[in-house]
Amino acid sequence: MARSVPETRDEILAAAAKRFAVTGFKGTSLQDIARDVGCSKAAVLYHFANKETLFTELMAPAIGMLLALDERLLGATGQAAQRDALEGIVGLSLRFRREIALLQGEFPELLQHPAFAHIQRCSDRLRDALAGGSTGAEARVGALMVLAGIAAACAQFPDLDDDELRAALLAVARRALGPLD
Template sequence: MARAVPETHGEILAAAARRFAVTGYKGTSLQDIARAVGCSKATVLYHFANKEALLSELMAPAIAVLEALDARIAGATGAAAQEIAGEGFVDLAVRFRREIALLRGEFPDLLQQPAFAHIQEISERLIAAFAGHSDRPSARIAALVVLAGIAETCGEFIDIPDDELRPALLAVVRRALEPVT
């Protein structure tokens, strides 16, 4: 039963995050979110134009950090590019691991949505930086595995303290990436 008092923007975001974590973005409807909050679907639509807008707002802080990382790697080459990309992406993954975990397995579909289309281009530049801008296939493969591996396993790290997770991930990144020669 819907409550009489309209819910706040933040309550709807929190409920959406919880639902996305349980049933995924595709598996969650606006009605599911409304039910979780105890309001009507119309109330949800009053605060958010659609489900994509809700997800966009949930992911906005992480995307802003990703865009800043993209700007930092823009002028870097070789080992410097690897270091900036590695530390920057690990910091992003540690800080936003809950948000990244919400999208587990759904990245390819989400990248097709207009609000997230530019993320694919950023990912390509990040992979190039992880590879030290090398043209060796093995460097690109290692870079892709590192990026995808961290993104896909973020949900497994929820209970690990930041000060333990960050050095562990950085060690994995440094072991996995080919050194730039």
């Protein structure tokens, strides 16, 4: 019996996510993904114009939530921005652990791709919000370390459930950033 188009599309996305996590974006070919799904490379290309399009679709929900967080932070300042940024990035990182793992090691290069150009600006604004609006070196460096550390911890500790990891991330980040109130 032939597979339906939606099932194959979902199977391609799932196989691509697994393959990207193991061999990275650059180390994965469309042929690898097709083989994992049990279809032809032409079938993969029927659903996705190229590997970049497939990757962009995998990342779309995470990027959408990042942009929504960025939008919420536009009017916030000081400690309110810091608190909202911290809670927002922890929630986003927990929800998209798999996608973060996909980006490990390839993030700087992927930011050069036009579909991800706005991510660096969002990341910079998030870092600034975590710094609580301070332009001091300690606040800015601390904010960057917290931002990077949250993403790394979500990717590195799949054995921790979301509630346990959320509590740990918030506690450690609050200590690193200082008082949020």
